Structure formats: C-alpha cells, structure tokens
Amino acid sequence: MEKNNILVRDLCKQFDSFLLDHVSFQVPKGRIVGFIGENGAGKSTTINLILNECKRDEGQIQIFGEDNTIMSVKEEIGVVFDECNFHDVFSPLDIEKILSGVYKSWDGSLYRQYLKKFKIPERKQIGSFSKGMKMKLSIICAMAHKPKLLILDEATTGLDPVVRDEMLDLFLDFIQDEECSIFFSSHITSDIQKIADYVILIHQGKIIFEEQKDDLVYHFGIMKCGKEKFASIPPEDYMIHRITNVSVECLVRDKEAIKHKYKDIVVDNATLEDIMLFYIKGGAA
Numbered sequence: 001m002e003k004n005n006i007l008v009r010d011l012c013k014q015f016d017s018f019l020l021d022h023v024s025f026q027v028p029k030g031r032i033v034g035f036i037g038e039n040g041a042g043k044s045t046t047i048n049l050i051l052n053e054c055k056r057d058e059g060q061i062q063i064f065g066e067d068n069t070i071m072s073v074k075e076e077i078g079v080v081f082d083e084c085n086f087h088d089v090f091s092p093l094d095i096e097k098i099l100s101g102v103y104k105s106w107d108g109s110l111y112r113q114y115l116k117k118f119k120i121p122e123r124k125q126i127g128s129f130s131k132g133m134k135m136k137l138s139i140i141c142a143m144a145h146k147p148k149l150l151i152l153d154e155a156t157t158g159l160d161p162v163v164r165d166e167m168l169d170l171f172l173d174f175i176q177d178e179e180c181s182i183f184f185s186s187h188i189t190s191d192i193q194k195i196a197d198y199v200i201l202i203h204q205g206k207i208i209f210e211e212q213k214d215d216l217v218y219h220f221g222i223m224k225c226g227k228e229k230f231a232s233i234p235p236e237d238y239m240i241h242r243i244t245n246v247s248v249e250c251l252v253r254d255k256e257a258i259k260h261k262y263k264d265i266v267v268d269n270a271t272l273e274d275i276m277l278f279y280i281k282g283g284a285a
Contacts, residue, residue, distance in 0.1 A: 002065035004028050005149045005181040006050060011059035013049060020045050021205045022059070027149075030178035032171065034192030034213070035185040036276055037202040043185040046202070047153050050183075051079065064148065075103060078142030082154035084134035088127030092120055092137060103145035111144035118166070131158040139167060143174065150174060150182045156191050164188075168195050189272040193217060201276055208279050213272075220270045221255025222278075224248070229265065237261070242282040251278040 006027035013020040020042050027033045037043050048054050050061055052068050061068040064076060086095055092115055100106040115122055118136045126134060135158045142150060150171070156164045172195055174180055186192055192199060192213075199216055201208040223238060230241070230248035237258065238250035251270065252258045259267045270278075 005064055006183060007062040008050070009060040011046070011049060011061060012057045013045060014057055019205050023207050025200050025207060025210050027181045027183045029181055030175055031197040032175055032182040032184060032195050034196035034199045035183060035202065036189055036192055036199060036272065038280055041202045042205045043202060044153055047151060047185060050151065075105065076148045078145065078147035078150045080138045080142045080152050080155040082157050084126070084138050086126050086137070088125060090126055091123050093122050095141060099141060099145065106145045111140065114140040114144060132160060132163055135159055136163065148180050152182065152184045154186055156186060156188060164191060171195055189276060193272045199272060201279060203280055216272060216275055219254055220275055221252050221258065222268045222270050222274060223250040223252050223258055224266045224268065240278045240282040242278065251275065251282065
C-alpha cells in the first residue's frame, strides 16, 4: 500500500535563467512537510510541476501512487496560493455554488461551519474583504471538499499572527486521520517550525536537506567563539561557519555533544530560520 501522498524523484525543469536540478523528496501520509527556501529558490516551480501546471523535463511525480498527470487525482487535492483567485463580485455563497459543481465530495455544511468559525460573511462581495479574509476563504474552500492532500504555497502570508495560529491548528486537525497530508511552502519559518513533521530546504533549484523537524530544532545548534579559538576546532565538529566582525559562528548537528566537548564555548539553540540562513548565506565548512 502506498505510504506517500507525494513522491518526487529526480525532477528537472530548465528555464532560461533557472534550473530545477534533480529534486527528490516525499510527503508521507498523515504528515505535514514544510518546504522552505529564499524567493526564487524553486518552491513555486516545484509546486506547479506537482500540480501539472507546467511540464517537467525529466523525473517522476506520483500523487497517491499515481502519475500526477492522471486527472482523477485532482479531486483529492486542495490547493491554496498566496493570492485569492476568486473574482471580487462573488460572495462566499456564490463560490459554494461554483465549487459544489466542481467537486463531487463538496461538503456544504462543513463549508458553512468554517465560514462561521472564521467570521467570513456569507453574502458580502469578496472585493470588500481584507487580504486576511480572502486568504481564510481560500483555505476554507480548499478544505471543504475533504481532500486527502493540501498543497499550500505561502498560504499564511497575509494573515495576522492570531488568525495564522488558528489556521495552523486547523491544519494540525486535518492530518489527524493519518491518511491526509500537507505540503506547506512558506517563508514564515516559524509557521513551519510550529506544525511540520519534516522540513525540506531548497536553494538555487537543489534540495539541500530533507530532515525531521524535531531533529533540526532539538539537535542543531550554533557554536560561537573567537577567531583564535575557531582556528583550533577541527572541521568535522561543525557543518558550516560564518565569520562576523567579532566572532565566528558555526552550525553544529549535535549541540549537546559540542557543549560537552567544548565547555568554554557558547552553544545556542538554532531556529529553522537560523539553519536556513546558514545554508544560504554561510560559508562552507
């Protein structure tokens, strides 16, 4: 039985000035996978290829064990981009009439329950909504046909911190049945850090790592020392280093082991954002 809702193998796509280069990863059932990287790293390109919005040059993309070009898989996917694509003249009730004709599994009572929960007026024109309300509506619409897979591309970007938190809780509820998955691209790394099970970092069209979130957050650390002390530290004790005006900072894979070995050196916790910036901006070890 297929254990992944998305499987990507050796995916390539060449544009004039950008190459998506042999990208491979998986999104297991019942898991949230965060997809991080700077603007232009290849996140949206990868998502468009998964959704078959553009054609891949090489590689394999499977959704629910089927090739992603098979139309029947689309019924089971909910997609949210960073902009609301509904026309301003429609109301949420108009949207329901349209989408209930598109999706066989549309659940009108669930949709209205979401509208009520997130304070979205049913009869108001979408043109009068704030950006945050539009994003909430997009997320609600993606979930109301009970998909098995949610693909979110910067979906929490326009939301204030309180509403973002509510939406993240909704995403956590969504995966509780162990069959559903979320593939969540965001530059708000704190959102990914809060809810993801796995994190994939893409940089300049290549996958840098695919790691369990807990391993990254609980085990990785940042060692800080003076330049003289740094000169005595063997390269195998750190992954990447960067030199500041006053000190050297090193990303380490096992902060507790480093604390134990170097009792006179400061070792701080590392956030996902710290780790991402080390890989993107730090010098190679």
